[in-house]
Amino acid sequence: MAIKSLGEYNFPSRSAAENYGDDQLVSVWFQDTLWFAAPVMFRAPRAMTWAEFKDQLFVPFAEEDPDYDPAAGRTWTLHGKPFEPQDGQSLADLGVRHKDVIGTRVAA
Amino acid sequence: MTLAPEKKSKKTKKLSMKARYEALTRGLDWEPSYVAKDEMFPHLDYEGIKIHDWAAWEDPFRLTIDSYCKYQAEKDKRLYAVLDGFAQGQGHLSLTDASYLNAMKVFIQGVTPLEYGAHRHFAYLARHFAGPGPRFAALCQSIDEIRHMQTEIHTLSNYNKYYSGMHNWPENFDRVWYLSVPKSFFEDALSCGPFEFLIAVGFSFEYLLTNLLFVPFMSGASFNGDLPTMTFGFSAQSDESRHMTLGLEAIKFLLEQDEANVEIVQGWIDKWFWRSYRVTALVAQMLDYMLPRKVMSWKESFELYFEEQMLGGLFEDLAFYGIKPPRHVEDAIKEKELLSHQVYWTLYQFSFAAGFTTTAPTDEHLDWLSQAYPDTFDKYYRPLWEKEKKNIENGGRHFARGLPQLCQVCQVPMLFTEPGEPSVLAQHESEFEGEIYHTCSNGCQWIFDREPEKYRQAWLPVHQILQGNCGGPTVPDVLEWYGLQDGDAGEYIGSRDHKNWVAWQGEAAADTAAPTEKAGA
Amino acid sequence: MSEQTAADQTQTKAVRDVGVVIQESESNRPVIEAIEQDNPECTTMHTPGLVRITAPGRIVINQETVEEKVGREWETHEFQMAIVSYFGNIQEWDDDEIVIAWDH
Numbered sequence: 001m002a003i004k005s006l007g008e009y010n011f012p013s014r015s016a017a018e019n020y021g022d023d024q025l026v027s028v029w030f031q032d033t034l035w036f037a038a039p040v041m042f043r044a045p046r047a048m049t050w051a052e053f054k055d056q057l058f059v060p061f062a063e064e065d066p067d068y069d070p071a072a073g074r075t076w077t078l079h080g081k082p083f084e085p086q087d088g089q090s091l092a093d094l095g096v097r098h099k100d101v102i103g104t105r106v107a108a
Numbered sequence: 109m110t111l112a113p114e115k116k117s118k119k120t121k122k123l124s125m126k127a128r129y130e131a132l133t134r135g136l137d138w139e140p141s142y143v144a145k146d147e148m149f150p151h152l153d154y155e156g157i158k159i160h161d162w163a164a165w166e167d168p169f170r171l172t173i174d175s176y177c178k179y180q181a182e183k184d185k186r187l188y189a190v191l192d193g194f195a196q197g198q199g200h201l202s203l204t205d206a207s208y209l210n211a212m213k214v215f216i217q218g219v220t221p222l223e224y225g226a227h228r229h230f231a232y233l234a235r236h237f238a239g240p241g242p243r244f245a246a247l248c249q250s251i252d253e254i255r256h257m258q259t260e261i262h263t264l265s266n267y268n269k270y271y272s273g274m275h276n277w278p279e280n281f282d283r284v285w286y287l288s289v290p291k292s293f294f295e296d297a298l299s300c301g302p303f304e305f306l307i308a309v310g311f312s313f314e315y316l317l318t319n320l321l322f323v324p325f326m327s328g329a330s331f332n333g334d335l336p337t338m339t340f341g342f343s344a345q346s347d348e349s350r351h352m353t354l355g356l357e358a359i360k361f362l363l364e365q366d367e368a369n370v371e372i373v374q375g376w377i378d379k380w381f382w383r384s385y386r387v388t389a390l391v392a393q394m395l396d397y398m399l400p401r402k403v404m405s406w407k408e409s410f411e412l413y414f415e416e417q418m419l420g421g422l423f424e425d426l427a428f429y430g431i432k433p434p435r436h437v438e439d440a441i442k443e444k445e446l447l448s449h450q451v452y453w454t455l456y457q458f459s460f461a462a463g464f465t466t467t468a469p470t471d472e473h474l475d476w477l478s479q480a481y482p483d484t485f486d487k488y489y490r491p492l493w494e495k496e497k498k499n500i501e502n503g504g505r506h507f508a509r510g511l512p513q514l515c516q517v518c519q520v521p522m523l524f525t526e527p528g529e530p531s532v533l534a535q536h537e538s539e540f541e542g543e544i545y546h547t548c549s550n551g552c553q554w555i556f557d558r559e560p561e562k563y564r565q566a567w568l569p570v571h572q573i574l575q576g577n578c579g580g581p582t583v584p585d586v587l588e589w590y591g592l593q594d595g596d597a598g599e600y601i602g603s604r605d606h607k608n609w610v611a612w613q614g615e616a617a618a619d620t621a622a623p624t625e626k627a628g629a
Numbered sequence: 630m631s632e633q634t635a636a637d638q639t640q641t642k643a644v645r646d647v648g649v650v651i652q653e654s655e656s657n658r659p660v661i662e663a664i665e666q667d668n669p670e671c672t673t674m675h676t677p678g679l680v681r682i683t684a685p686g687r688i689v690i691n692q693e694t695v696e697e698k699v700g701r702e703w704e705t706h707e708f709q710m711a712i713v714s715y716f717g718n719i720q721e722w723d724d725d726e727i728v729i730a731w732d733h
Contacts, residue, residue: 168721
């Protein structure tokens, strides 16, 4: 449905990718715990490797949960599908887009 | 009986209420002579609403200038007498606890600025409606709204002398993350056409949800020793009854004017019910978590003031016009046993960046919650608080070390769960012109997909912080940019307010103990 | 038995409650008493500071009854000083009475 407006109505997104330079926004959604009330959002370089993403962004956030077990294996999802990222791959290589949400839970 | 006045002789001198109202709203209107009527009222066509007869508008209150001024003055007089007495008697020391004021901090930061927004926009309606009846009703409401803003400021300014979090609310409103929820809601309404605004604020907010927002809130103030807020609340609510009438009259008027209006109005009800309902999330947690002495749970309040009064009463009435209950109302009903817990758990872990403090519920409070929410609390939320209790014993305190993903429409962190699945966080994704947008619920996604051009502009606090637009990259940078000071944010226990409260209560106890000691000596 | 329940439900649906919420204060007590007297089917509920009065279908506030209770002249506009909220529709607000009822 078009906006009902007195004049032309076309304004840019305030969160568009170009506002973040070489970086992008990426959220992580903890699917097996309610300890974190909502998914967390990071700003991460597109060229950042999966290992760096985990060590520098994911772990420092996740370990605030007293039950966080660094040794536990985790499963990941992206765009609703299982996702098996390798440490050396960059977020861009992995197909993680601006504002994408990566789901995670401890492997069964 | 002897006191009963002899009245009839006296009253016949005056015109009847009906005649006075007619004289004001009809007799003072005129037809333009040197411009066309649509030039005089240029904003009335573009939304597609058709009005054939503006004179059909009836204001049941039949308010005239003289009675409006007389009663508003009386209301102010009563309020300011209470404020004065409370301040002179150091009334703040008789609150149940200083933590009670966290609810008032959220109120002055998040609600008071909305009153000002409403004042401005009802003034716009008072200019732009083509009928004198609705113009006058909008004018009164515009004056009411600025009175509410002023009386709220005066009511809470006494607390600001002694407590944190209330010193910078106008700037907080424009900048702080959780305040973007009420701010974006209201700006969404302000940027609509005049008729949509009327349905958005006059009907959906003022009629459908105002009881839920203010009535339990006033009882909460009364029950927690906050006489000024109770009196202010009463003073404002009595105007609110008039606003509800305007909202209801507005919707009936639009529906009766043209059959083609029905579909447009239904769309607005669907949208604005959900937008307004999402804002009430902040109130839900106030009732269940921020009031030291509880009045009623959010669930009870929702059942009484929304399900019973609105769904059971009002919508049966509107069915006559072909209006259906709001879309997604079932999702709201399913949420009533979850909402306050989810929201407070979120505020608890992000209050390091807020203009209020939070604390873990005591065991007694947890028991009250278990009893008020027998089907959900013990299953989903009590375990989180028990875990947090251990965490605190071990020297922790759950503060999230990051920023939450936000809903593109309501701007609340994505804390809500899928209807009927209380442990599955909801994630809705829409794509528009190559960019993806996330929403927290069926309701918000429906609203986004209906007008993506509007919602893609959202100034989402987390996205803006990460863009570097909010003072800098670290939490202290952002807090400084928010204009928050030491003592405003974080954990309540050990906070400045808490320490002062304990000291002041101790002094009071020492004062009363002293004469006895002397007498004994 | 189940028939009776069904019939009851139809009946409650046909006559929906309306209600009014009034600040509980000394000056409003006569107004509350007047409403209770003129609406014998009403139910009252107290929460801190407030009284909620509901009745099936219709609530009327009569100027005459209120004046008897307060012992002075009382114009219906003065009800604005007492009302906190209501549900239903204000059908009449005249010199002699205020009526809250659903339209349809």
